[in-house]
Amino acid sequence: MPSMNLPADVFDYGHGISAVDSVYDRRLQTAIHLLVEKGRAAVIDTGTSHAVPHVLAALQAKGVAPEQVDYVILTHVHLDHAGAAGQLMARFPNAQLTVHPRGARHMIDPSRLLAATVAIYGEQETRRVYGEILPVPQSRVIETPDEATLRLAGRELLFLDAPGHARHHVVVQDSRTGHIFAGDTFGLSYRELDQDGRQFSFPTTRTSCPGPCPFTSAEGEWTRRYSNGSSNRSPLSKLTSNTRDRERSLISVGVWLGMDRSMAQAERPP
Numbered sequence: 001m002p003s004m005n006l007p008a009d010v011f012d013y014g015h016g017i018s019a020v021d022s023v024y025d026r027r028l029q030t031a032i033h034l035l036v037e038k039g040r041a042a043v044i045d046t047g048t049s050h051a052v053p054h055v056l057a058a059l060q061a062k063g064v065a066p067e068q069v070d071y072v073i074l075t076h077v078h079l080d081h082a083g084a085a086g087q088l089m090a091r092f093p094n095a096q097l098t099v100h101p102r103g104a105r106h107m108i109d110p111s112r113l114l115a116a117t118v119a120i121y122g123e124q125e126t127r128r129v130y131g132e133i134l135p136v137p138q139s140r141v142i143e144t145p146d147e148a149t150l151r152l153a154g155r156e157l158l159f160l161d162a163p164g165h166a167r168h169h170v171v172v173q174d175s176r177t178g179h180i181f182a183g184d185t186f187g188l189s190y191r192e193l194d195q196d197g198r199q200f201s202f203p204t205t206r207t208s209c210p211g212p213c214p215f216t217s218a219e220g221e222w223t224r225r226y227s228n229g230s231s232n233r234s235p236l237s238k239l240t241s242n243t244r245d246r247e248r249s250l251i252s253v254g255v256w257l258g259m260d261r262s263m264a265q266a267e268r269p270p
């Protein structure tokens with residue numbers, strides 16, 4: 001349940017990177033990231049419409065005017081990450097929206113996305129949780145296929161396909177720091193399950209599917225890549241504070257994915 005009256009937390013990671021708690025569902029669950037470079041800004045994921053005041057307040061606190069936002073960048077189009085895209089684009093006159101090619105049409109015309117959500121939650125609950133979903137004009141949408149790049153005031157961002165949690169998911173790597181803006185790629189955790197200040201994470205995919213599951217395989221590949229130390233940088237992910245407990249998060253997600261593969265193989269007919 002969104003808590004609109006609570007002031008959102010803002011976490012500063014240095015190098016122009018900060019995270020705003022979107023206050024979706026519960027506090028400290030879903031992050032919106034800000035990247036500021038030489039007076040220009042990108043907002044990475046948007047939260048729901050209820051997060052708009054938090055994003056605007058965070059930008060204002062950093063001395064960034066709406067006109068200085070060049071990009072709204074989506075890791076994927078699920079409404080807890082992209083629900084406010086239309087509303088923010090309406091407030092940022094110079095911004096372009098980036099999204100995976102598979103997700104672009106859902107931002108230009110969110111009716112199918114909305115209908116799918118209404119089918120699950122019902123109309124009243126969908127409106128209460130996600131607020132008003134606005135379309136984004138096609139002329140302001142940039143598609144970001146695998147290995148696309150763009151520059152924020154000269155600072156390069158690299159987009160990589162990460163089809164685990166969703167087939168239209170990208171992760172975004174910052175050239176300056178190597179940090180990955182990971183969206184839901186590295187799993188999910190709840191503060192209620194923290195123990196001794198440490199987190200337990202689990203994949204945001206289905207836990208079983210008949211036969212080899214392409215989604216979990218892809219997500220597992222990403223997890224292995226980071227577990228193997230091919231990157232010494234932290235994923236900035238769904239949960240802001242994942243960055244503080246990278247190893248444990250990756251291990252617990254990896255264990256779940258291993259279990260999932262075993263279950264999938266066991267369920268295969270002889």
Ligand SMILES: [Zn+2]
Nearest residue numbers: 076078165184
């Ligand atoms: Zn998602």
